[in-house]
Amino acid sequence: MTSDLNMADRIELRRFVGRELLLWLWLESELFEATLSTKEHGSFGLWLEGRLVLDEGKESTTIKGTSPGLHREAKESLLRGKTPERAGIHLSFGDHECTLTLRGETLAFGGLLPPKKEKEPEALTLDAPPPRPKKKRKEENADAILADDAFYDRIYFARDVEALTTALYRDFLALRLSPAWDKTVVPAMKAWVAGKDVDAGRYRTARSRVIPSARTGP
Amino acid sequence: MKPLEPEDEEPERSGWSKIGEPFVVDLTHEDVFFNEYVNLGFRTDRWKLSPSLVKKALRDAEAAYLEKKGREKLSRTEKSELKLMVTKKLRRAADPATRVVDVSWSLNEGVVRFFSHATKPGTQMMDLFKKTFGLTLVPESPYTLAERIGLDKAQKTAWSDMEMTSLADRAARRPELDYAAEEE
Numbered sequence: 001m002t003s004d005l006n007m008a009d010r011i012e013l014r015r016f017v018g019r020e021l022l023l024w025l026w027l028e029s030e031l032f033e034a035t036l037s038t039k040e041h042g043s044f045g046l047w048l049e050g051r052l053v054l055d056e057g058k059e060s061t062t063i064k065g066t067s068p069g070l071h072r073e074a075k076e077s078l079l080r081g082k083t084p085e086r087a088g089i090h091l092s093f094g095d096h097e098c099t100l101t102l103r104g105e106t107l108a109f110g111g112l113l114p115p116k117k118e119k120e121p122e123a124l125t126l127d128a129p130p131p132r133p134k135k136k137r138k139e140e141n142a143d144a145i146l147a148d149d150a151f152y153d154r155i156y157f158a159r160d161v162e163a164l165t166t167a168l169y170r171d172f173l174a175l176r177l178s179p180a181w182d183k184t185v186v187p188a189m190k191a192w193v194a195g196k197d198v199d200a201g202r203y204r205t206a207r208s209r210v211i212p213s214a215r216t217g218p
Numbered sequence: 219m220k221p222l223e224p225e226d227e228e229p230e231r232s233g234w235s236k237i238g239e240p241f242v243v244d245l246t247h248e249d250v251f252f253n254e255y256v257n258l259g260f261r262t263d264r265w266k267l268s269p270s271l272v273k274k275a276l277r278d279a280e281a282a283y284l285e286k287k288g289r290e291k292l293s294r295t296e297k298s299e300l301k302l303m304v305t306k307k308l309r310r311a312a313d314p315a316t317r318v319v320d321v322s323w324s325l326n327e328g329v330v331r332f333f334s335h336a337t338k339p340g341t342q343m344m345d346l347f348k349k350t351f352g353l354t355l356v357p358e359s360p361y362t363l364a365e366r367i368g369l370d371k372a373q374k375t376a377w378s379d380m381e382m383t384s385l386a387d388r389a390a391r392r393p394e395l396d397y398a399a400e401e402e
């Protein structure tokens with residue numbers, strides 16, 4: 001990939017690709033009514049939520065709300081040449097519901113919290129003896145184990161979300177680096193931004209010729 | 219990690235600690251390795267003394283020194299020595315501020331996860347990582363992820379040639395210029 005350039009240049013010159021990923025996710029989440037899919041993950045929920053930041057040079061627009069992408073100002077910003085710098089995203093996949101902020105130029109997550117674990121209710125028995133006070137050492141060990149659990153929960157959850165966004169990025173690249181981008185995606189984006197109707201079925205058909213279809217359910 | 223002491227000259231120092239336990243700095247194999255992960259806390263100690271407190275203490279120390287010596291002015295060297303002495307004294311009465319960011323290196327994936335977006339700790343961690351492990355980290359970007367995913371030959375060519383997609387509407391973007399052009 002662009003072999004005459006050094007690594008730093010190769011990185012800098014393609015930062016816009018991450019912004020286009022956000023733009024594409026935004027488009028598809030609206031076209032497919034917040035239900036996207038990848039080959040590995042099947043169908044899942046994805047929509048813009050919270051904060052959407054678009055900019056061009058020093059000019060920046062921040063839109064906050066439950067559906068910032070639907071805001072009139074959001075599409076107007078695109079028409080003015082701004083692109084998404086970061087977007088709040090709601091994900092609903094497997095048993096997980098979470099929100100995160102995805103930054104276009106670094107593909108870094110922010111504000112990703114693993115879903116809270118529900119505490120198992122303690123069994124109540126009337127005849128049971130009162131619990132014995134635990135020794136301090138045991139309490140310290142228990143705290144350390146809980147802290148470890150929380151850390152690994154966070155790591156594994158971050159890895160799951162990364163796997164999902166990586167699969168989305170791979171699909172996006174398949175489309176972005178194919179002739180279908182200019183032929184199908186860009187015209188659809190232009191119509192969508194202008195507030196015109198986009199034929200989601202036709203778009204899906206063209207898309208499925210490039211991107212491997214999602215696995216079917218078990 | 220060598221914790222910051224009042225006598226140390228540097229105002230800030232970073233190092234590795236046990237994950238979740240920033241004050242455990244003598245690390246064992248069990249503290250660091252978990253299956254295919256190397257987990258560490260990136261700890262930074264920093265002296266945070268209130269400038270007004272330092273100023274007042276310095277003023278008091280200067281006045282006491284001048285009175286003791288029976289003089290009216292301090293030399294530049296005396297001033298800087300007094301400042302150092304006052305700073306160390308204040309540090310002895312306080313603890314440095316400690317900040318920790320979790321680092322998890324997945325050996326199988328070849329990926330290091332750093333749980334902070336701030337630029338300064340990110341850069342410092344990468345420097346320390348290079349010193350400790352002899353490896354240079356490259357922050358994630360659209361380019362690096364595309365490399366890891368792997369592109370075929372046609373995709374690589376398209377990647378080299380592609381230009382940014384613009385949805386900008388000329389009329390929406392530069393209304394004043396268009397208007398002027400129409401008038402001409």
